[in-house]
Amino acid sequence: MRTQFRYVAAAFGLTASLALAGCAAAAPEVSDSIVIDTAFTLETSDPGRNYVPTGYMVSKALYETLLDFAGSDESTPVAGLATFTQNDDATVFTFTLEDGRVFSDGSAITADDVVFSLNRVAGMTESKANFLMGGITVTKVDDMTVELSTETPSLKLPALMTNPSLAILNSNLVIENGGTTDDSDAAEEFLNTTSAGSGPYVLDRINFESQVVLTENENYNGDEEIDFTRVVIRNVSEAATQKINLEGNDSQIAVDLSGDQVAGLSDSINVFSTPSAQTIFLLINQNSEVGSVTSNPDFANAVRYALDYPGLLELAGAGSEQATGVIPPSFLGALADGVEQDLDVAAASLEASGYDGESITLEYPNDYPVGGVSFTPLAERIQSQLADAGITIELAPAPFTTQIDSYVTGAEAFSIWFWGPDYADSANFLPFAAGQKVGLRAGWTAEQDTDVVNLAAAAENSTNVEERETAFSNFAEALQKRGPFVPLIVPGSNIATASYIHGVAYNSTWTMDIAELQAK
Amino acid sequence: MGNTPRATRRYSTRSPLVGYLLRRLGTSVLLLFGVTVVTFALANLVPGDPIAAALGEGAASNPATVEAYIQERGLDQPLPVQYANYIGGLLQGDMGISLRTTQPVAEDLAKAVPATVEIALLAIIVSLGVGVALGSLAAYRRGKISDQLVRVFSLIGLSIPTFWMALVSFNFFFLQLRIAPGAGRLSPILPPPPTVTGFHTVDSLLAGQWVTFTDALAHLMLPVFVLSLFTIGLLTRFVRTSVLEVLDADYVRAGRAKGLSGSRLLFGYVLRGASLPILTIVGLAFGVLLSGTVLVEAVFAWPGLGSYAYNSATSLDLPGVMGVGLVVGVVYLTINFAVDLLYGVLDPRVRLA
Numbered sequence: 053m054r055t056q057f058r059y060v061a062a063a064f065g066l067t068a069s070l071a072l073a074g075c076a077a078a079a080p081e082v083s084d085s086i087v088i089d090t091a092f093t094l095e096t097s098d099p100g101r102n103y104v105p106t107g108y109m110v111s112k113a114l115y116e117t118l119l120d121f122a123g124s125d126e127s128t129p130v131a132g133l134a135t136f137t138q139n140d141d142a143t144v145f146t147f148t149l150e151d152g153r154v155f156s157d158g159s160a161i162t163a164d165d166v167v168f169s170l171n172r173v174a175g176m177t178e179s180k181a182n183f184l185m186g187g188i189t190v191t192k193v194d195d196m197t198v199e200l201s202t203e204t205p206s207l208k209l210p211a212l213m214t215n216p217s218l219a220i221l222n223s224n225l226v227i228e229n230g231g232t233t234d235d236s237d238a239a240e241e242f243l244n245t246t247s248a249g250s251g252p253y254v255l256d257r258i259n260f261e262s263q264v265v266l267t268e269n270e271n272y273n274g275d276e277e278i279d280f281t282r283v284v285i286r287n288v289s290e291a292a293t294q295k296i297n298l299e300g301n302d303s304q305i306a307v308d309l310s311g312d313q314v315a316g317l318s319d320s321i322n323v324f325s326t327p328s329a330q331t332i333f334l335l336i337n338q339n340s341e342v343g344s345v346t347s348n349p350d351f352a353n354a355v356r357y358a359l360d361y362p363g364l365l366e367l368a369g370a371g372s373e374q375a376t377g378v379i380p381p382s383f384l385g386a387l388a389d390g391v392e393q394d395l396d397v398a399a400a401s402l403e404a405s406g407y408d409g410e411s412i413t414l415e416y417p418n419d420y421p422v423g424g425v426s427f428t429p430l431a432e433r434i435q436s437q438l439a440d441a442g443i444t445i446e447l448a449p450a451p452f453t454t455q456i457d458s459y460v461t462g463a464e465a466f467s468i469w470f471w472g473p474d475y476a477d478s479a480n481f482l483p484f485a486a487g488q489k490v491g492l493r494a495g496w497t498a499e500q501d502t503d504v505v506n507l508a509a510a511a512e513n514s515t516n517v518e519e520r521e522t523a524f525s526n527f528a529e530a531l532q533k534r535g536p537f538v539p540l541i542v543p544g545s546n547i548a549t550a551s552y553i554h555g556v557a558y559n560s561t562w563t564m565d566i567a568e569l570q571a572k
Numbered sequence: 573m574g575n576t577p578r579a580t581r582r583y584s585t586r587s588p589l590v591g592y593l594l595r596r597l598g599t600s601v602l603l604l605f606g607v608t609v610v611t612f613a614l615a616n617l618v619p620g621d622p623i624a625a626a627l628g629e630g631a632a633s634n635p636a637t638v639e640a641y642i643q644e645r646g647l648d649q650p651l652p653v654q655y656a657n658y659i660g661g662l663l664q665g666d667m668g669i670s671l672r673t674t675q676p677v678a679e680d681l682a683k684a685v686p687a688t689v690e691i692a693l694l695a696i697i698v699s700l701g702v703g704v705a706l707g708s709l710a711a712y713r714r715g716k717i718s719d720q721l722v723r724v725f726s727l728i729g730l731s732i733p734t735f736w737m738a739l740v741s742f743n744f745f746f747l748q749l750r751i752a753p754g755a756g757r758l759s760p761i762l763p764p765p766p767t768v769t770g771f772h773t774v775d776s777l778l779a780g781q782w783v784t785f786t787d788a789l790a791h792l793m794l795p796v797f798v799l800s801l802f803t804i805g806l807l808t809r810f811v812r813t814s815v816l817e818v819l820d821a822d823y824v825r826a827g828r829a830k831g832l833s834g835s836r837l838l839f840g841y842v843l844r845g846a847s848l849p850i851l852t853i854v855g856l857a858f859g860v861l862l863s864g865t866v867l868v869e870a871v872f873a874w875p876g877l878g879s880y881a882y883n884s885a886t887s888l889d890l891p892g893v894m895g896v897g898l899v900v901g902v903v904y905l906t907i908n909f910a911v912d913l914l915y916g917v918l919d920p921r922v923r924l925a
Contacts, residue, residue, distance in 0.1 A: 087760045089873075095672060177637040235640070240674070257763070260673050261684065261883075262756070262875035265763075284760040288873040289882075292739055293755050300747045302754025419886075453888050457621055 085282040086553070086569065089294040090307035092287035094260050098243040099219040100173045103180030103474075108216045108562040110258075110285065113266055115219030115249030116274065118147050118166065119210055123557040123568070124326065126382060126476035129210040133161060133220055133250070134198075136213075142205040142515040147213075149196045155222040155250045156269045163192045168223035168233065170200075175234040181217035184475065188212075205515045211477035216562055222248040252276045252567040253283060262287050266566070276567040283566055291424075295548075304550040307563060310424025311369005314546045321548050322556075325371030328423050328545040329380050329560030330472040332430070334538040335464060339495025343465025345412060347495065349534060350405035356391055356538050358398035358441035364433055364540055368425045371544020377528040378471070378535070380542045382560075384478045385511070385524020387532060390539070398441050411444045416468035417456070418449035423543025427468050430540070434468070462493045468540075476560055478524045482508045484531055494536040504530050589916075596912065600905045604898075607905075608662065611897030612655050615890040622888040623647070626671040645669075658894070667898070668891035672884060677895035680880060685899060686770025687757060688869070688876030692861040694796045699803035700854060706804070707811020708838065711819060722808060729805025738798045738871035745794060753790045755873035762787055795872045799865065803857045810853045814846035821845060847918045855911035863900040 093104035099111040120132035134147040153161045167190050174185035188209065191199045200209060212218065223231070225248045230238030242248075247255035252274065253266035268281040286303065288294045294306035295313050298321060314323045336355060340347040361374045373381060376390040414435065416427040428449060435445040445466075449455075458464050471490065473480035483489040485508035487498025498505045507527040514520035531537060545558050555570040623638060642648045646657055661668060667677035710722035745752035757772050758764060765775040765784050772788035818824055819842060827841045843850075866878035877896060884892030 085761060095674065178641060182637075259683070259875070260675075261680075261879060262873075263760070286756060286760060286873065287875065288755055289879070290870045290873070293742065293871050293873055296739075296743055296747050297754050300750070300754060302746070303760075451886075453886060454618070460621075460624070 084280060085284065086280040086305065086566075087284045087286060087297075087303040088305040088307065088566070089286050089288040089297050089303040090563075091289045091291070091294075092260070094264070094287070096240060096244060096260075097247070097255060097258050097264070098240040099216055099221070099249075100169070100176060100181060100237075101179045101240055102217055105561075105563055106285070109564065109566065110255075110264055110266070111216035111219055112251070112562040113253040113283065113566040114247040114251045114255055115216060115221070116153075116251050117216060117219050118213040121214055121476065121559060124382075124559065126211075126329075126560060127384060129214050132214070134166075136210060138210075140515065142207050142209075143202050145200045145209055146193070147198045147200065149198075151196070152273065153250060154271055154273055155225070156247065156254045156271050157222065157225065158271050159222060159224065161220060161250055162195050163198045164195075165220050165223045166190070166198045167192050168227070168231070169221045170218060171233040172221070172226075172231060172237060173218060175232070176237050177235055179217075181215075184212055184215055184217055205513045207514060207517070207520055208475075208477040208479040211479075212475050214561070215475045219249060219251075222250075250274070252278050256282075278567050278569075279571045280566075280569060285566075298548055298550070301550065304553055305556075305569075306548045308424075309546045309548050310421075311372060311544055311546060312424070314370050314548055317548060320551045322551055322553065323370070324547045324549070324556045324558065325544050326558045327371055327373045327381050327542045328472075328558070329383070329476075330422050330470050330543055331375050331378060331380050331539050332422055332425060332427075332468065332470045332541045332543065333375065333378070334434070334540060335459070335467045335469055335494045336536045336538065337462070337465045337495040338497075338500060338536045339462065342463060342495050343412075345405065345407055345410065346465045348405040348407075349536075350401045351407060352536050352538070353534075354398045354401035354405055354407070354441065354443065355438065356398075357394045357401065358438055358443065359391075359434065359538065359540070360393045360437050361390060361540070363437065364430065367429050367433060368423070368541050368543050369546070371546055372423070372425070373542045373544075375539030375542045377532045377539055378484045378537060379478055379481045379524060379528045383473075383476075383481070383524075384517075384521050385528055386478075387525065387528050391532065395441060402442060407443065409442070409444060411446045412466050413448045414445050414466050414468065415448045415450065415455060415458070415464050417452035420452040422470045423545060425541060425543045431468060459493060462495055464493075473560055478520075479512065481524075482512060482527070484535065484537060485527070491536075496536050501534070504535070596909055600909060603905055604901060607898060607901030608659060608894075609655070611894045611901070612658060615893045615897075616651060616654075618888070618890075622671055622890050626888075662898075667895045670884070670889050670892045670895075672887045672889040672892060677891050680892065681877070681895050681899055683770065684875065684877045684880040687874060688862060688865055688878065690771045690773065691792060691795045691799060691868075691874065691876070692858065692865065694792055695799040695803060695861055696854065696858045698796060698800045699807055699857065702800070703804045703807025704811050704843065704850070707808040708815050708843065710808065710812040711815035714816060719812075722812070726805040726808035729801040729803075729808075731805075732801065734798060734802060735867040735871065737801060738795075738868050741794055741798055742871060752794050753787070755871075757788060757791055757874065758784065759787050759791075795868055795874060798868055798871075799861055803861065806857060807850070807853060811846065811850055814849045815842055818842050818845040844918065848915060851911055851914055851918065855907045859900075859904045859907050862903050 090106060092106050094106040095104060096102050096107060097110055099115050102108065102111055116133045118132050118134045119129040122130050133153060134149045136145050136147045138145045149161060149163065155161060170185060170190045173179060173181055176182055187202050189201045193199050202209065226239045229242035244258065252269055252272045254269045256265040256267045258264045264285040266283040268278060288297060291308050291310060291313060295309055297303040298306040314325065317323060334355065336346045336352040337343040338347045345351055365372060365374050374390040376387040379386040414431055416431050418428050431447050435447060438445050459467060459469055485491050486496045486501040486504045507530050511520065511523035511527050514523050547556050547558065547564060549556055552572045553569055554572055555568045556564055557568060558564060623641060646654060665678060670677050670680055673680055706722045710719045713719045746754060753759060762784050765772060765779045765781050768775050768778050773785055776784035776788055824841050827837055865876060866882050869876045869878040877899065881896040884896060
């Protein structure tokens with residue numbers, strides 16, 4: 053027995069030694085490397101097929117687009133691989149490629165690469181990013197010039213050209229590996245193992261469930277001067293684990309910390325908090341067959357003025373702001389101030405609506421926090437605040453995947469949802485108009501408010517920036533006054549980094565540009 | 573009628589064990605068929621639009637794209653036909669294409685399952701060793717302080733929520749004490765070893781990558797510790813009860829009267845006699861470990877079956893969900909089969925002649 057015990061003890065001792073040896077191996081010097089923890093939304097590393105945040109972050113590092121944004125400023129696109137001019141009607145945009153730029157294999161970037169890359173996305177109808185090229189015609193002018201044209205004015209086009217899904221690929225390499233400009237394209241498998249771009253990094257290896265490793269592009273000749281030659285983007289779905297990893301120096305950046313979590317971080321951690329581009333809002337259906345009480349516009353007004361917005365904002369953390377309208381701050385046309393609680397107006401509107409004290413069901417996804425804001429406490433507080441104003445609410449939570457169907461089909465009378473832009477332009481918020489995608493989800497048809505329809509059309513078709521800003525402001529204001537939506541919170545985006553890292557700039561599409569990260 | 577004697581003769585020459593194995597295999601195949609029916613039905617009953625989830629709102633609003641997608645994947649077929657196609661694919665090792673990863677589900681699972689088996693296997697070994705030792709100790713020292721302590725410990729192991737324990741232990745051992753590595757299967761600087769078994773520890777040894785081996789082993793420690801706590805608590809209680817029953821048995825007393833003591837009595841008489849209920853619990857616990865690691869994998873950023881199941885479910889990846897359901901079903905059936913066979917090895921009374 054004693055001998056056997058010795059064997060067992062020796063085995064345990066050996067195991068412990070190996071484990072400790074492994075721990076020692078787990079904390080090496082990584083001065084030229086950086087580890088980024090984020091909850092993966094990653095389906096492909098083919099930029100033309102990607103439509104999710106982690107994929108955008110990866111594509112942004114591997115590829116370049118015709119235009120770009122400088123830092124966090126998403127109001128005005130700046131030169132990327134090209135500069136551009138437009139005609140007065142905002143229907144023709146001419147892009148001139150920067151001289152001398154090359155792909156990671158050293159070959160020159162030409163207009164043919166641009167035409168192929170953009171037409172590839174336009175031709176892959178099953179790609180989630182396909183809609184970005186809707187209505188855009190691409191024409192080669194010469195080896196360094198490309199023309200993009202639309203039937204109607206499209207001032208959003210420059211912003212579209214910053215989207216990493218419209219990255220410029222090495223056409224020869226992609227075509228060699230199955231790339232086409234229609235649904236027969238078979239280059240995804242190749243692009244999931246090898247990058248074919250001109251960005252500061254190249255793809256070293258990728259595992260869609262665990263991590264992506266990027267290394268320096270030796271042939272990169274763009275403007276970025278990278279400090280980190282090796283980047284590991286790691287799938288850490290649990291934000292609490294991201295926080296512990298960062299504090300324990302196992303990672304250098306945590307992307308998904310909530311406001312509460314960053315509040316508890318030590319001084320040795322830098323936190324970049326900023327309002328995100330997501331808007332959490334209440335939907336109040338205007339279709340009487342879906343919601344007999346909610347379809348009265350006075351009811352929506354009663355809810356709008358009954359809520360205590362600063363009270364709701366307490367549930368969100370650092371970087372969060374009250375939503376001032378359907379267009380979030382930093383976007384063209386965003387309103388300066390949000391609605392303030394006015395219980396007198398709420399009471400008068402409630403009386404005018406004919407509400408008779410009946411219970412109204414509030415539906416929301418209960419497993420899908422947005423920017424760290426969980427919908428269950430938010431719904432409970434809304435329930436409490438509306439009860440004070442005389443409106444009885446019954447909560448009806450459900451998982452996101454089951455709840456979203458009734459939202460998309462316009463079958464919810466009263467619900468909490470969120471909206472984020474697909475690309476950095478205010479045109480992303482025009483679907484809130486009557487008769488448009490989100491408007492129809494609220495049972496709001498074009499016939500119910502032709503004035504808002506016209507305001508949306510004016511914003512869509514404006515041909516210069518000043519006119520456009522006014523048009524978007526008018527649109528946002530009209531929705532804020534009489535739309536079937538009550539914007540509540542713009543949750544914060546919190547990116548926490550080790551103290552020696554700077555250069556973090558939040559972007560609503562690609563979260564942050566890894567190439568801009570610098571070591572102090 | 574003329575064939576009957578020959579048939580009887582042929583049957584009589586077959587070993588009862590072979591007959592039993594064939595019957596069990598047949599039952600397992602039937603059960604597996606049932607598992608595929610249930611997973612297929614449940615996956616297709618879930619409310620939600622997997623096509624919209626797969627294509628995204630933009631592409632899903634284009635009827636031509638949706639139609640092409642539906643036809644390509646045979647989603648326009650009646651459910652029984654889709655099921656028949658699914659079974660036909662399964663028989664050829666094709667579990668379908670994941671809507672989320674766009675990769676074959678079988679390939680996805682081939683990466684995820686070894687990651688989970690690696691921690692589950694180690695957890696069950698640790699649990700078995702510690703649980704049997706503590707349970708035996710408690711039984712031998714029935715009513716004494718050590719018995720009380722073991723019972724309290726096992727109760728704690730059973731009661732503590734795994735998710736909470738994972739976070740606390742990660743914080744304590746990694747962040748505070750700095751004696752455990754961070755999350756994941758390997759440190760970020762290390763490339764994974766060439767895949768042979770999918771177990772990083774084994775593959776790194778096979779490749780002669782000593783640093784990778786020690787790193788992989790170190791990363792296993794905390795997840796295994798957390799996963800083991802519940803199983804240790806469970807096993808300890810069962811072992812204690814089983815050993816107590818056997819300790820008073822005549823053959824143990826006889827052995828003791830003949831002068832047997834120590835390890836021979838414990839391993840040769842007591843534990844062997846108490847082994848059947850322990851084996852049952854170990855089998856069940858292993859199944860639970862394999863299929864119930866979602867939360868532990870989330871905390872330790874472990875890219876295993878639990879993470880894959882969660883991601884598939886939340887993105888309405890029905891082929892992925894069905895694949896996980898099938899794997900879990902196969903695991904349970906295999907374990908139960910193995911446990912039934914081991915009954916015969918451990919206890920001659922249940923052996924077939």
